[in-house]
Structure formats: C-alpha cells, structure tokens
Amino acid sequence: MTAAYWLTQLLNALQYSMLLFVLSVGLTVVFGLMNFVNLAHGTFYALGAFIGWSLLRATGSFWLALVGAPLLVAAIAAVLYGAMIARMQRAGHLAQVLATLGLVFMGVEVMRIIWGDFALDFAAPPLLQGHVQLFGLVYPAYRLFVIALGLLAMVALWLLLERTALGAMVRAAVDHADMAAALGVRVDRLFFGMFCFGCALAALAGVVAAPIFSVYPGMGIEILIPTLIVVVVGGLGSLKGAVAGSLLVGFVDTFGQVLLPQLAGIVVYALLALTLLLRPQGLFPARA
Amino acid sequence: MLEVEELAAGYGETRVLHGLSLTVARGEVVALLGRNGVGKTTTLRAIMGLLPPAGGRIRLQGRDITGLPAHRIARLGVGYVPETRDIFPSLTVRENLELAWRLGRREGPWDLESIYAFFPRLRERCDNPGTALSGGEQQMLAIARALVQNPDLLLLDEPTEGLAPIVVQEIRTKLRELIATGLTVLLVEQNFRFATPLASRCYILARGRVAWHGPAAELAASEELQRRLLAV
Amino acid sequence: MLRLFDPLRTLLALLLLLAGLWWARTGDYFGREILAEMAVFAIAAMGLDLLAGFPRLVSMGHGLFVGIGAYGYAVATALWGWSWPAAILLALALSALAGLLVGLATVRARDVFYIMATLAFGQMGYVWVVRSAELGGDDGLAGVPRPELAALGLDLGDSATFATLLVLLAAAVYLLLGRLLASGFGRTLVAIGQNERRVRALGIAPGPYRVAATTVSGTVAGFAGVLAAMHSMYVSPELFHWTWSGEVLTMAILGGVGSLVGPALGAAAVVWLKYAVSGWTEYWGLFLGLFLILAVWTGGQGLYGYLERLRAWLLRTLTRQEEADARGDRTGQTLRRSHRHRPGVAAGGEG
Ligand SMILES: Nc1ncnc2c1ncn2[C@@H]1O[C@H](COP(=O)(O)OP(=O)(O)O)[C@@H](O)[C@H]1O
Ligand SMILES: [Mg+2]
Numbered sequence: 001m002t003a004a005y006w007l008t009q010l011l012n013a014l015q016y017s018m019l020l021f022v023l024s025v026g027l028t029v030v031f032g033l034m035n036f037v038n039l040a041h042g043t044f045y046a047l048g049a050f051i052g053w054s055l056l057r058a059t060g061s062f063w064l065a066l067v068g069a070p071l072l073v074a075a076i077a078a079v080l081y082g083a084m085i086a087r088m089q090r091a092g093h094l095a096q097v098l099a100t101l102g103l104v105f106m107g108v109e110v111m112r113i114i115w116g117d118f119a120l121d122f123a124a125p126p127l128l129q130g131h132v133q134l135f136g137l138v139y140p141a142y143r144l145f146v147i148a149l150g151l152l153a154m155v156a157l158w159l160l161l162e163r164t165a166l167g168a169m170v171r172a173a174v175d176h177a178d179m180a181a182a183l184g185v186r187v188d189r190l191f192f193g194m195f196c197f198g199c200a201l202a203a204l205a206g207v208v209a210a211p212i213f214s215v216y217p218g219m220g221i222e223i224l225i226p227t228l229i230v231v232v233v234g235g236l237g238s239l240k241g242a243v244a245g246s247l248l249v250g251f252v253d254t255f256g257q258v259l260l261p262q263l264a265g266i267v268v269y270a271l272l273a274l275t276l277l278l279r280p281q282g283l284f285p286a287r288a
Numbered sequence: 289m290l291e292v293e294e295l296a297a298g299y300g301e302t303r304v305l306h307g308l309s310l311t312v313a314r315g316e317v318v319a320l321l322g323r324n325g326v327g328k329t330t331t332l333r334a335i336m337g338l339l340p341p342a343g344g345r346i347r348l349q350g351r352d353i354t355g356l357p358a359h360r361i362a363r364l365g366v367g368y369v370p371e372t373r374d375i376f377p378s379l380t381v382r383e384n385l386e387l388a389w390r391l392g393r394r395e396g397p398w399d400l401e402s403i404y405a406f407f408p409r410l411r412e413r414c415d416n417p418g419t420a421l422s423g424g425e426q427q428m429l430a431i432a433r434a435l436v437q438n439p440d441l442l443l444l445d446e447p448t449e450g451l452a453p454i455v456v457q458e459i460r461t462k463l464r465e466l467i468a469t470g471l472t473v474l475l476v477e478q479n480f481r482f483a484t485p486l487a488s489r490c491y492i493l494a495r496g497r498v499a500w501h502g503p504a505a506e507l508a509a510s511e512e513l514q515r516r517l518l519a520v
Numbered sequence: 521m522l523r524l525f526d527p528l529r530t531l532l533a534l535l536l537l538l539a540g541l542w543w544a545r546t547g548d549y550f551g552r553e554i555l556a557e558m559a560v561f562a563i564a565a566m567g568l569d570l571l572a573g574f575p576r577l578v579s580m581g582h583g584l585f586v587g588i589g590a591y592g593y594a595v596a597t598a599l600w601g602w603s604w605p606a607a608i609l610l611a612l613a614l615s616a617l618a619g620l621l622v623g624l625a626t627v628r629a630r631d632v633f634y635i636m637a638t639l640a641f642g643q644m645g646y647v648w649v650v651r652s653a654e655l656g657g658d659d660g661l662a663g664v665p666r667p668e669l670a671a672l673g674l675d676l677g678d679s680a681t682f683a684t685l686l687v688l689l690a691a692a693v694y695l696l697l698g699r700l701l702a703s704g705f706g707r708t709l710v711a712i713g714q715n716e717r718r719v720r721a722l723g724i725a726p727g728p729y730r731v732a733a734t735t736v737s738g739t740v741a742g743f744a745g746v747l748a749a750m751h752s753m754y755v756s757p758e759l760f761h762w763t764w765s766g767e768v769l770t771m772a773i774l775g776g777v778g779s780l781v782g783p784a785l786g787a788a789a790v791v792w793l794k795y796a797v798s799g800w801t802e803y804w805g806l807f808l809g810l811f812l813i814l815a816v817w818t819g820g821q822g823l824y825g826y827l828e829r830l831r832a833w834l835l836r837t838l839t840r841q842e843e844a845d846a847r848g849d850r851t852g853q854t855l856r857r858s859h860r861h862r863p864g865v866a867a868g869g870e871g
Contacts, residue, residue: 105809179374269644
C-alpha cells in the first residue's frame with residue numbers, strides 16, 4: 001500500500017464522483033422544482049451510451065459522439081415529456097414518477113431490440129488512450145479527462161445557476177415555486193427545460209462512462225441507485241448538494257471497497273441510512 | 289378592477305370557499321377579514337391563480353381570468369404578497385428584486401431605484417441573502433418585490449402577522465404612503481384594528497362565504513359585529 | 521378505510537379464490553406452476569397495498585422483504601438443516617425486523633422521497649446478497665425443501681396440492697389484511713395518506729402507525745418470499761432487485777391499490793400475461809412498462825377502479841329505472857347512492 005496506490009484510489013474516487021455529479025445534478029434540480037424524480041434517468045444514461053456508440057461507429061469520431069448523443073437524447077426526452085409526462089399533470093407527480101418507472105421497463109427492451117443483449121466495446125479517443133505520468137504514478141489519461149470534464153461541468157453549472165438571470169429564476173422556483181409563478185415565472189417551462197437538460201447530461205455521462213465500463217442495456221438500471229443516493233444525501237434541488245453528495249458517495253464507495261472489502265458496496269447504503277436518520281433533508285437542501 | 293363572483297375553492301376533497309363574492313374598484317383599498325382558518329389566504333391564492341377554483345368567476349379589469357395560470361395573472365397586473373412572505377432564500381435581496389423587476393416589465397412609477405429610495409433599509413441589506421433579514425425587513429422586501437412590477441392590484445396577506453408593534457407601525461406608515469399614491473389593494477387581515485383605518489370597505493368571511501360587508505367605519509364602530517364575526 | 525364487507529370486493533375475491541382452486545384441480549402441470557406463482561405475487565402485492573393503497577407510501581423496495589423471507593427460509597432449511605416451521609418463523613421474524621428498520625429509517629419521508637429511500641434500501645439487500653459467497657452470490661441457493669406434510673396426508677411435492685395450498689394461503693392473507701384495514705388502524709392509515717398534517721393536528725402521531733404498517737407489510741412480503749422459495753425450491757438475488765420490486769408495484773397499481781383484492785387481481789393478470797406473451801416475444805418488459813404507464817395515466821385506480829365505476833354506473837341506471845317504474849313521472853331526481861371516492865395511488869396528496 002504505497003502512496004501511489006492511495007493516490008490511484010483517490011483519483012478513481014474522484015472520477016466516479018464526477019460521473020455521479022453529472023448524472024445527479026439534473027435530477028436534483030428537477031426534483032427541487034416540482035417534487036418529481038425521473039426514475040428513467042439511468043435509462044437516458046444508457047441510451048446516451050448506446051447512441052454514442054452508434055455515432056462513434058458511423059463517424060469514427062469520439063468527440064462527435066460526445067456532443068451528438070446528449071443532443072439526440074435531449075430531443076427524445078423532450079418528445080417523451082410532451083407526449084407523456086406533461087399530459088399527466090392532472091394525475092399528480094406520483095403518477096408521473098411511476099410512469100417513468102414504466103419507461104425503465106420499456107427502455108431496457110428497446111435497447112435490447114436495437115443494440116442486442118451483449119456488452120459493446122467503446123474505444124476512448126486515440127488522443128486519450130495512453131497513460132499519464134503523475135507524481136510518479138501511471139494513470140490512464142482517459143480517466144483524467146473524465147475528472148477534468150466533471151470539474152468543468154461543475155464550474156459551468158455553477159456559473160449558469162449563480163450568475164445568470166435564468167439561474168436566478170431556477171433558484172427562485174426551487175425555493176418557492178408558487179411565489180415564482182406569482183411573479184410571472186413559467187415554472188412548468190423551466191421544469192421542462194431542466195428535465196431535458198438533465199437527460200442530456202445523463203447521456204453525456206453515458207458516453208463518458210462507456211470507454212470505462214463498456215455499454216450494455218442494464219447499465220442504466222445499475223447506475224440509477226447510486227445517483228438517487230447522491231440526490232438524497234446531498235439534499236434536494238441544490239447544486240451544492242449535488243457536489244457534496246457525489247463526492248461523498250464516490251469516495252465512500254471507492255474507499256469502502258478498499259478498506260472494508262467484506263462490506264463492499266454496502267457502505268454507501270449505510271451512508272444513506274445515516275443521512276435519512278440524522279438529516280432527512282440531506283446535507284444542503286435548497287429549501288432549508 | 290377586480291370582481292369575484294361565487295368563488296368556490298378548496299384542497300383535495302375539502303371545500304374551503306362555498307361561493308364568495310367581492311369587488312374591488314380602481315384606487316380602492318378593501319379589507320378581507322375573518323377568523324383564523326376561514327379561507328382568506330385561500331381566496332387570495334385562488335385569485336392569484338395558485339389554486340384552481342372549483343367554481344365561480346374571477347374578472348380583472350373586465351377580463352375573465354378564472355383558471356388562468358399564476359404567471360399569466362401576474363403579467364396581467366396582479367401583485368402578490370403572501371402571508372409567509374416567501375422571500376427566496378437562495379437569492380440575495382438585490383436578486384429578489386431584480387428577478388421581479390425583470391419579469392414585471394410594466395409601465396409605472398416603480399423601478400429598482402425608486403424602490404430602494406422608498407425602502408432605504410433594503411438598499412443597505414441588498415447583498416444579504418433573503419433569509420438573513422428580520423421579519424419586518426422580509427415583509428418590506430415582499431412588498432417591494434410585488435411593487436417593483438408596477439401592479440394594478442396588490443394582494444396583501446396579513447402584512448403584520450408575527451411582527452413587533454413598532455414594526456407594525458412602520459409598515460402602517462409605508463402602506464399609508466402607498467395608498468395615497470392611488471394603489472388598489474385587497475388587504476387580508478385578522479387584525480381588523482390594523483385594517484379598518486386603511487380600508488374604505490370591509491368584507492368579513494365566515495363559513496366560506498361573505499358574512500357581512502360594508503364601510504370600514506361601520507365595522508370600526510360596531511362592537512356587536514366585531515364580537516359576532518371576528519370574536520374579539 | 522376498507523369497508524369490512526363490500527359486496528363487489530368480496531365477490532371478486534371469492535371469484536378469484538374459486539377460479540384458483542378450480543384451476544389447481546383441472547390445470548396441467550405448467551398451469552399449476554403459474555398458478556402458484558400468481559398466488560405468491562398476489563400475497564406480495566397485497567402486502568404492498570397496505571402501504572401504497574392506504575397511507576399512500578409507494579414502496580419500491582419490497583423486494584428486500586421478499587428476498588429476506590425467501591433467503592431466511594432457504595438458509596435455515598438448506599444450509600442449517602432447520603425444520604420447516606422453525607425456518608418459516610425465522611424468515612417471518614427477519615422480514616418483520618427489516619420492515620421495522622426500514623419503517624423507522626423512512627418515517628419522515630413522503631411521496632417521491634419515500635420512493636427513492638425504499639428503492640435504495642431494497643437495492644442494499646441485492647448488493648449484499650450478490651456479494652455474499654455464503655449465500656451463493658449471483659447463483660443463489662438451490663435445494664430448498666418444501667414442508668413435509670405427510671402426517672396430514674399431503675404431498676407438497678405434488679403441484680396440484682402445492683398450488684391449492686398457496687391459493688388458500690393467499691385467501692387467508694387477504695382475510696387477515698382485510699380485518700386489519702377495516703379497523704381503526706386502517707382508518708388512521710387512510711387519514712395519513714390523505715392529509716398527514718391534519719392527522720397531526722388531531723393529536724395523532726403518524727410515525728408509529730407508519731412504522732407498524734411497514735412492519736406488517738414487510739412481514740407479509742416476507743411470507744410471500746418464503747412461499748416463493750418453497751415454490752421454486754431455489755432462491756436467487758433477483759428477488760431483491762429493484763426492478764423486481766417495481767414489478768410487484770406494477771401489479772398492485774394495475775389491479776388497483778386501496779382495495780386489497782385489486783392487487784391480487786393485478787398479480788394474477790400480470791403473471792398470466794407474462795406467460796401468454798412469452799410464446800411470441802422475449803421483450804416482456806415492453807408490455808409491463810406499457811401497462812404501468814397506462815394504469816397511472818388513466819388515474820391510477822386500476823382494474824378494480826373500473827369495476828367500481830361499472831358498479832356505480834349499474835346502480836345509477838338501475839335506481840333510475842326503479843324510480844321511473846315507481847313514479848312514472850320525474851326521472852331527473854335520481855337517488856344517487858353516495859359513493860365513496862377512492863383515489864388511486866397517484867392521485868391527490870398535499871402539494
Ligand atoms: N395546503 C392546504 N391543504 C389542505 N388544507 C389547507 C391547506 N391550506 C389551508 N388549508 C385549510 O383551509 C382552510 C382555510 O385556510 P386559510 O385560507 O389559510 O385560512 P385563513 O387565511 O383565513 O386563516 C383551513 O381550514 C386550513 O386548514
Ligand atoms: Mg391566512
């Protein structure tokens with residue numbers, strides 16, 4: 001257990017955290033706006049990976065896949081929202097949430113039909129395929145890229161939410177949706193926009209994760225649970241919560257596997273249980 | 289300005305309002321009074337479009353606004369100061385006001401500068417988060433946030449609730465000045481002693497309907513009315 | 521609150537019971553296997569209804585209790601060689617304990633938050649079992665025995681006998697839960713589902729009721745798990761997986777939560793459909809998802825809700841007819857039987 005070993009674990013944890021952050025931020029803001037959680041969020045993640053795989057195969061360009069897949073998935077999300085979720089307004093949020101569970105069941109099958117049952121390989125771009133020397137440590141360049149991308153997303157989202165008029169509107173609507181509406185904010189439209197944006201981010205995470213984990217239909221079902229834990233632990237509706245939650249879950253999970261291998265995978269749930277008991281609102285809820 | 293006809297509203301299966309009618313004329317200050325829990329807040333929320341009415345009609349300047357979403361009603365010129373103030377805690381005082389101002393975009397006497405001039409305390413606190421304010425300051429900010437949109441009609445829900453007497457006095461003074469500019473207000477109050485000097489007419493709610501309405505002076509003079517309908 | 525005796529509900533339950541018993545007697549081996557599976561799912565779905573249909577706590581983690589029941593029985597019998605009554609008791613105790621703990625951990629969560637929390641806890645069981653070598657990991661545990669009832673002249677190895685027993689047990693669970701929900705306890709649960717604030721205002725703390733309901737619901741689900749283990753004589757971690765919980769939830773919603781018999785009907789219908797479509801497509805999830813979406817889209821009252829509407833319509837038409845016959849004049853004033861509104865799983869709630 002050398003310093004290099006621990007540094008590697010640290011970077012792994014950071015990389016997993018960044019993936020979780022990109023996944024959870026859309027989910028948490030949408031939750032904050034309307035008390036709605038998209039259980040099919042993981043499905044959009046998987047869909048992003050598959051569409052990215054097809055784009056990569058068709059064009060040979062990883063970068064095109066990285067940009068194109070989120071855009072296509074956002075379009076699909078917009079159609080599903082308009083055709084289904086928006087029309088269920090009257091049935092209530094719980095009905096909408098359960099409908100997204102239906103999308104989970106259907107999504108897996110659709111992906112099996114289109115792309116088959118087997119895991120597909122997804123090559124990292126040539127530029128990022130090697131390893132990097134870092135403080136006497138050899139680390140895959142692609143994973144460093146994931147970390148950098150996550151940090152970039154954090155900064156960009158922070159600027160968007162804290163420094164723009166749109167961001168102020170989102171924060172206001174998360175704080176008090178009714179009051180924001182009474183000032184003239186179209187909360188439903190914000191919600192729709194954030195929903196599609198969140199799905200695009202999930203798809204981005206899917207493409208980014210693909211070279212690390214490969215691509216298979218069940219990948220979305222697996223990632224959903226850690227993502228939801230991030231949302232609950234971090235607190236609903238806040239960027240700060242998404243950052244804190246994803247770092248906590250990423251580090252606790254990674255180091256849990258290293259330090260307590262006999263409890264591997266369980267430690268994050270203990271974290272969740274503790275949070276629910278001690279701070280049921282999560283660490284940084286938007287509505288304190 | 290505002291005509292409410294036979295308004296019915298409630299939450300889920302429980303009805304709170306069973307046919308309430310009231311009118312507010314341009315430039316008039318009307319008080320809506322009644323015991324705790326009779327449905328005053330519910331009335332304002334229904335007018336604002338935050339609660340879908342189960343029956344009746346609401347007209348604003350002759351235009352039917354029944355069932356319109358809140359953001360449309362806001363843009364038609366209704367300002368809302370809720371009972372809970374609902375200052376956005378993740379926005380600073382300045383952001384609270386700027387957001388409202390940007391969304392308002394209506395012609396009128398108020399802009400950010402004149403609002404700060406009218407509520408100088410808000411200028412001092414403008415970089416504080418919304419929640420770092422005292423109760424009185426929050427109330428001022430809630431009123432300022434509605435005003436900066438230059439509404440034609442202001443819905444004001446219990447502006448003095450939970451405030452110290454000296455702060456109540458301050459709010460009273462500000463409201464007097466505002467009313468003198470000709471602002472139209474529907475003022476909800478549980479404390480009729482605060483409301484009657486400001487209002488020209490009063491409605492008293494009981495059991496989901498208007499139980500009495502008339503000139504404010506009449507209510508101020510009649511202890512019998514006060515005892516029977518307001519339990520004082 | 522559930523009415524202790526509702527003619528429609530009772531009629532439907534009796535019909536299901538009779539159809540099950542008849543099928544167990546006349547069906548072929550494959551049919552009886554399906555019937556046993558229906559009974560298992562019906563019990564799990566009825567247990568879930570106790571939470572989703574009354575206090576409107578939509579649990580997505582019932583696989584945890586089912587799995588604990590199944591593994592509890594399997595481990596005690598197959599690995600430790602316990603007798604079956606002791607194994608059943610252990611399994612029920614463990615699932616009750618799990619229900620208690622989950623109930624305590626989620627006591628303040630509502631609506632969507634509750635869904636997320638239960639989802640995560642259910643998945644915790646999955647991860648635990650998959651990674652546990654002693655429990656067989658991914659492969660599960662085989663060699664789970666069915667109870668030895670030769671003393672009573674019963675051979676549970678016989679599929680007809682076993683299916684009959686499971687159908688009868690499902691009926692027993694239905695009766696027990698019906699009694700419980702028709703009591704003051706059931707009334708309080710419904711009140712919590714409608715307006716938790718008001719319940720508090722009346723001086724009743726909802727917490728203990730919610731925890732109690734989760735414990736009972738978990739125990740019932742654990743019992744379903746025990747029966748599932750006996751049925752397939754094998755347990756696998758799939759029982760814990762959150763999509764499995766989602767399937768049970770879909771059955772309950774499709775049948776109509778808040779009626780107890782609805783989820784049983786939904787379980788029977790979904791299991792039947794699963795086998796019906798398996799002949800020509802391997803993409804069963806497409807149908808399951810579609811059913812769930814349709815069920816919540818149409819108001820979340822499920823099949824039983826449609827039956828209730830049908831009854832209301834019949835009653836209206838009949839009373840109108842009677843009146844017309846009796847008076848022959850004014851048909852406008854019909855005697856509307858006041859029909860209690862039973863919101864579906866998704867409707868209502870506080871904002
Ligand atoms: N969100 C809500 N859900 C359910 N009932 C509510 C809600 N808000 C208010 N009520 C009920 O509606 C009635 C009227 O409330 P409200 O309009 O706030 O009264 P007031 O403002 O006159 O004190 C009260 O009995 C209250 O309990
Ligand atoms: Mg009020």
